[in-house]
Each structure stands twice: as C-alpha cells, then as structure tokens.
Amino acid sequence: MRKPDPNMGKDRVINNKIKLRKGLWSPEEDEKLMKYMLTNGQGCWSDIARNAGLQRCGKSCRLRWINYLRPDLKRGAFCPQEEQLIIHLHSILGNRWSQIATRLPGRTDNEIKNFWNSTLKKRLKNNTCTFSPPNNSDSSEPRDVVGGIFPVHDHDMMTLCMDSTCSSSTSMPPMVTGNQFDPFPVLNNRYDMTGTACLFDVPTCLTQGAMGEAFYGDFGILEPGKIGLEGDFSLPPLESRSIEESNAVNNSIEMKSNNNHYNNTCLSNTDQSYKVGDMFGLENHHWQGENLRMGEWDLEGLMDNISSFTFLDFHVE
DNA sequence: AAACTTTACAACCGCTCAATC
DNA sequence: GGATTGAGCGGTTGTAAAGTT
Numbered sequence: 001m002r003k004p005d006p007n008m009g010k011d012r013v014i015n016n017k018i019k020l021r022k023g024l025w026s027p028e029e030d031e032k033l034m035k036y037m038l039t040n041g042q043g044c045w046s047d048i049a050r051n052a053g054l055q056r057c058g059k060s061c062r063l064r065w066i067n068y069l070r071p072d073l074k075r076g077a078f079c080p081q082e083e084q085l086i087i088h089l090h091s092i093l094g095n096r097w098s099q100i101a102t103r104l105p106g107r108t109d110n111e112i113k114n115f116w117n118s119t120l121k122k123r124l125k126n127n128t129c130t131f132s133p134p135n136n137s138d139s140s141e142p143r144d145v146v147g148g149i150f151p152v153h154d155h156d157m158m159t160l161c162m163d164s165t166c167s168s169s170t171s172m173p174p175m176v177t178g179n180q181f182d183p184f185p186v187l188n189n190r191y192d193m194t195g196t197a198c199l200f201d202v203p204t205c206l207t208q209g210a211m212g213e214a215f216y217g218d219f220g221i222l223e224p225g226k227i228g229l230e231g232d233f234s235l236p237p238l239e240s241r242s243i244e245e246s247n248a249v250n251n252s253i254e255m256k257s258n259n260n261h262y263n264n265t266c267l268s269n270t271d272q273s274y275k276v277g278d279m280f281g282l283e284n285h286h287w288q289g290e291n292l293r294m295g296e297w298d299l300e301g302l303m304d305n306i307s308s309f310t311f312l313d314f315h316v317e
Numbered sequence: 318a319a320a321c322t323t324t325a326c327a328a329c330c331g332c333t334c335a336a337t338c
Numbered sequence: 339g340g341a342t343t344g345a346g347c348g349g350t351t352g353t354a355a356a357g358t359t
Contacts, residue, residue, distance in 0.1 A: 025328090044344075059329090064328085067326095067328085095349090110326080111326080117326095118325050119325080323355100327351105328350100333345105337341105
C-alpha cells in the first residue's frame with residue numbers, strides 16, 4: 001500500500017549507535033525477516049532482530065511478522081461471512097481484537113481492528129435506524145438493520161433502535177412488549193459506551209430474533225439452550241477485561257432480581273459492580289433468586305456457538 | 318489537472334502482565 | 339519483594355492511494 005520512505009529505511013548512526021529503523025518495512029527487510037523466521041523459527045524477538053541483520057527493534061519485527069509476513073495469513077478483503085462473524089464476536093467480546101482474531105483463521109488482530117474501525121463501525125453508524133419514541137412510533141416504518149445490528153445515532157445513545165423483526169417477535173422479552181419501550185436500553189446494549197455503533201447483546205438478539213427469523217443471516221441461529229442458558233438473558237459488558245479477569249471479578253458482579261424495576265442502569269466500564277434489574281422476569285435457574293455470578297454465564301459455551309458459522313472450517317478453542 | 322478530502326491500513330506507542338534475576 | 343525484560347494487547351497516528359470537487 002504505502003511505499004517505504006526512501007530515507008526512512010536508512011540506517012542512521014547517532015552517538016556511535018546504529019539507530020533502529022522505524023516506519024515502513026522495505027522488501028529487503030521483509031525478506032530478511034521472513035528467511036530468518038522460516039529457518040530458525042520464533043524465539044526472542046530482540047535476538048531475531050539482531051540475528052536477522054535488521055536494524056529494527058524486536059517489537060517491530062514481531063509486529064511485522066504477525067501482521068504481515070506470517071505464511072498462514074489470509075490477506076485480502078473480508079468476505080461477508082467474516083464480516084458477520086466479526087460483528088458477532090465483537091458484540092460478545094468487545095474490543096478484544098486478539099481474541100476475535102483467534103476465531104478468524106488467517107486474520108490478525110490488527111487487521112480486524114482496522115477493518116472494524118475503518119469500515120464496519122462506519123457502516124453500522126450509517127445504518128442509523130429511524131426509531132421513533134413509543135408515543136408516536138410507527139411500527140410500519142422501515143428500520144435499517146444489518147445482520148442483527150442496530151446502530152444508533154451518536155446523539156441518541158440511549159435510544160434503542162428496534163428491528164421490526166424483533167418487535168414482532170412473540171417471544172419478546174419485557175424490554176419491548178408491543179409499544180412498550182425499554183426505558184433503559186443500555187442494559188441490553190452491551191457495546192459502545194463511547195457513542196458509535198450500538199449492538200445488542202447477542203443473547204438479547206437471540207431472545208428477540210432467534211425464535212423467529214435467524215439473526216445471523218445464513219449462518220443459522222444461536223440457540224440459548226446450546227449456550228448453556230435456557231431462556232432470556234443478557235451479558236454484562238466485557239470491555240477492558242479479559243475473560244479470566246472477568247471471572248476473577250465474579251464476586252463483584254451482582255445481578256439481582258427485582259421484579260418491578262429496571263433499577264440501576266449504571267454500566268460504567270470502570271465500575272465492575274453491576275446490579276441489573278430483572279430485565280426479563282426470568283424464571284430460569286440462571287436468574288432465579290440470588291445473585292448471578294459472572295462465571296455462571298457460559299461465555300465459552302457462547303463462543304462454542306461460533307461453530308454454527310459453518311463457513312469456517314475451524315473449531316473454537 | 319490540481320487541490321483537497323476521505324479511506325484503508327501499516328506501524329508505532331504506551332500500557333499491562335508474566336517470567337526471570 | 340523489587341527491578342528488569344520481553345511478549346502481547348489495544349489505541350492511535352501517519353500516510354499512500356483513491357475519490358471528489
């Protein structure tokens with residue numbers, strides 16, 4: 001894409017030290033690194049940089065290898081199926097690009113991140129729906145929906161956009177019942193506290209859409225039963241925490257049942273203690289009675305369902 | 318055709334975490 | 339237990355290429 005800066009790659013000697021090169025990699029550097037990696041394999045990156053005769057820091061070599069030179073990289077445009085999968089995974093995992101990348105063979109976290117930021121995010125944003133407030137809502141009005149994604153305007157973060165598919169579902173959770181509008185949609189919008197695209201929780205989507213039409217186009221639907229849950233549910237945000245970390249903070253996460261109030265809607269990313277009102281009047285064992293701990297929701301099980309994206313011949317770890 | 322704007326993505330930066338000393 | 343080092347991650351930047359005016 002970009003041509004290497006003719007001056008950028010030149011070694012510069014400052015204070016008798018060869019200054020490490022920065023910027024775009026030249027084909028020669030690529031060749032050196034590639035050759036070295038193929039003959040010696042991966043090791044200490046700073047050693048690799050030195051031994052391969054590159055005036056690059058190990059970090060730079062690592063990045064170049066991982067994001068560009070690795071032989072198993074797919075490269076090229078993302079196919080629609082991959083797009084869908086990214087959207088799906090992002091709705092579950094948030095900005096955990098590396099985790100998303102592990103589920104997209106041949107794609108790197110950087111690639112996916114760039115694709116998301118430059119293309120998908122914008123596309124979702126542009127597909128702003130035309131949701132009207134409950135009082136004057138027009139259910140016949142078409143809604144812009146792309147593959148189960150319900151973008152919102154930046155200025156309207158708290159406005160939940162409903163797909164007619166969802167709103168016509170007979171298995172509608174209390175969030176939307178007929179013209180009833182969830183006053184606290186953010187609880188069901190696991191993504192984007194910063195105001196770009198806004199996605200439903202995948203499980204929420206499922207509860208709304210899976211019973212009727214498939215939410216994920218040709219890839220089939222994710223059935224709550226398959227992901228270790230028997231009914232409606234929602235996921236707390238995962239941003240800025242690994243799954244392991246999330247499990248570690250199990251005890252700080254309270255999801256208390258409270259039949260008549262959607263109380264406490266604070267989902268600040270920095271506040272890991274969420275009290276979630278009884279969004280759905282659930283009776284399944286995950287929601288009954290006492291606190292639901294985060295570890296009880298089966299993220300791995302959820303991720304297992306990626307296997308329903310049959311276009312990919314891989315299995316989720 | 319030139320100037321300007323937008324898009325796409327490679328690469329860098331800063332941070333965290335884990336291993337080692 | 340603290341310091342150091344390396345790996346890895348996510349956010350951000352820089353810029354070539356493409357598109358538009």
